[in-house]
Amino acid sequence: MQISGRDSNRYQTFTRRAALLAGVQGIAFIALAGRMYYLQVLKTDQYRMLAEENRVSMRLLAPLRGDVVDRFGRVLASNRQNYRAMLISEQTPDVEETLERLSRIVEIDDFTRKRIMRDIGRSPRFMPVTVAEDLSWDQFAQVNINEPDLAGILPDVGETRDYPYAEEFAHVLGYVAAVSEKDLEEAREEQPLLKLPGFRIGKEGIEKTYDRELRGVPGSSHVEVNAYGRVIRELAKDPGKPGAEVVLTLDLDVQRFAWERLKGESASAVVMDIHSGDIVSLVSAPAYDPNQFNMGYGTAAYKELLESPYLPLMNKSLAGMYPPGSTFKMVVAMAAVEAGISPSQRVVCPGHYSLGNHDFHCWKKGGHGAVNMHDAIKHSCDVFFYDTAKRIGIDAIAEMAKKFGLGQTYDFEVPGEKAGLVPTPEWKRGAKGEVWHQGETVIAGIGQGYLLATPLQLAVMTARIANGGLDVKPRLTRAIGGELLPIKPPKPVGISEAAIAVAQGGMNGVSNEPGGTAYRSRIPEPGMELAGKTGTAQVRRISRAERLSGVLKNEDLEWRQRDHALFVCFAPYDAPRYALSVVIEHGGSGSGAAAPVARDIMREVLTRNPVRPQAKTPSGGPNSSRAG
Known part of the structure; x- marks a missing residue:
């Protein structure tokens, strides 16, 4: 059978198009194969590590805050055990009901309730939120005994700042307090640390001036997590470096x-x-x-401080x-x-x-x-x-x-x-x-x-x-971290x-x-x-x-x-x-x-005679006047 001239031209055009399409498909296959080889062979170690990071999570640990001592090494500000109750909201069907039951053991006022609900709202549901701190031993024991009836409540022992000579040194030492929203905005690079449950920063006095030195270096905990980010087990732990000791000139x-x-x-x-x-x-x-x-x-109590004519603040x-x-x-x-x-x-x-x-x-x-x-x-x-x-x-x-x-x-x-x-x-x-x-x-x-x-x-x-x-x-x-400051x-x-x-x-x-x-x-x-x-x-x-x-x-x-x-x-x-x-x-x-x-x-x-040898080497318009 003979092909006419017009049909011959159409056949040749079809053949060229088929060859072009086959060429494009071949190139695409080669590119895909090359990409697969690149990802599965050349980049296998990198993606294995990324997959491992999805399974293993690193979490910050708050370091122990450094002590403040007088010129002879006597402690003015340190840390003590803090018995507290934490709440994991995903483990309770009704947060309000849990708080109501806990309030029969520990007083929880309206201000505290609002603070708890705010903290829950800005944290993942599996993360613990501080409900009550500085519990007495009797209160802490009751929380532990009643834990089966307190869904989501986790008894915990942490560390908190302690001032043994409270009022005597208040205006010198200042105090630490919970991190505010303003603090978070001003320290964006440190937000992961500042968001840790119960974390405190210096707000006044020496605590504020030397907050970074006293704060120390945070540690880390490597934990295995599931697809939802919930902890399965701890794999490794680095406690970090405690804060530096600050030695004052005070006696x-x-x-x-x-x-x-x-x-x-x-x-x-x-x-x-x-x-x-x-x-x-x-x-x-x-x-x-x-x-x-x-x-x-x-x-x-705070209103009383503000309104006192003697200005205690x-x-x-x-x-x-x-x-x-x-x-x-x-x-x-x-x-x-x-x-x-x-x-x-x-x-x-x-x-x-x-x-x-x-x-x-x-x-x-x-x-x-x-x-x-x-x-x-x-x-x-x-x-x-x-x-x-x-x-x-x-x-x-x-x-x-x-x-x-x-x-x-x-x-x-x-x-x-x-x-x-x-x-x-x-x-x-x-x-x-x-x-x-x-x-x-x-x-x-x-x-x-x-x-x-x-x-x-x-x-x-x-x-x-x-x-x-x-x-x-x-x-x-006098000294920070064991180093005497020059005079x-x-x-x-x-x-x-x-x-x-x-x-x-x-x-x-x-x-x-x-x-x-x-x-x-x-x-x-x-x-x-x-x-x-x-x-x-x-x-x-x-x-x-x-x-x-x-x-x-x-x-x-x-x-x-x-x-x-x-x-x-x-x-x-x-x-x-x-x-x-x-x-x-x-x-x-x-x-x-x-x-x-x-x-x-x-x-x-x-x-x-406070300048005696040190007992401890630093380790770490009126118009007149009355009788003058």
């Missing part, structure tokens, strides 16, 4: 003594080594129990800002000497100082008579310092104040440090848009007016006077020996010479003599009618209207080693309220 005994001495007051005390800057004691009263923040403060030693009152007079005296005023020059105090048509009053109604610089500090004569401040000017006073640590922060290890305020004409112009008045210079001469200082700054000021004018800075940490040698602030001698001698007169404002609070034991300065800071303006009536007794006023009581000192006078500041809010006079407390604390410091 446990001195801290506890100072706390007991200030108990019942709204007050603070700071003890500092004048050479190294080591803080031996830092107390703020009243305080709170950091253990409660760890386990969760109740709503009513505030670290007054760092954040309390007070007019320094007469404790500032040494700074003015040194500025006067540096300005060329002779310490022997006398000023007559008739009981008031007139500037224009305004009188600035001395705390002593009849006046002190003619006094020189030493006597003015010793008797705390206001008129002498009114006159001196006017003569040298506010800029000279402010410059000297800054040399002695006022109006600044020190990068202190505990968060919340305030800078206080050393006012100048430039500051007032910028902050208030007003010009500086000479009367403001006069009142600054006795540590009143805009001038503000924290108890820590007053301790630093006193330390620099005691050590001869070296810019020592406070520090709270930066202090440098001279740039002041003459004559100016320092006036300040030191005047403070000696205050405490050790008859007639001194703190003579009754001296330490009579030889070798323990302290040199100090009283201070009384007004918190309200005294009216002319009140002054004329003579009724100015603090005890007759509402607590908030009473004067603050202050005292600063160093000891021993002949061989200075420690500086101390005490501030008692609304305590009345510095000589009557603050000086006796400071004397007792300083005597305790000198008796215990």
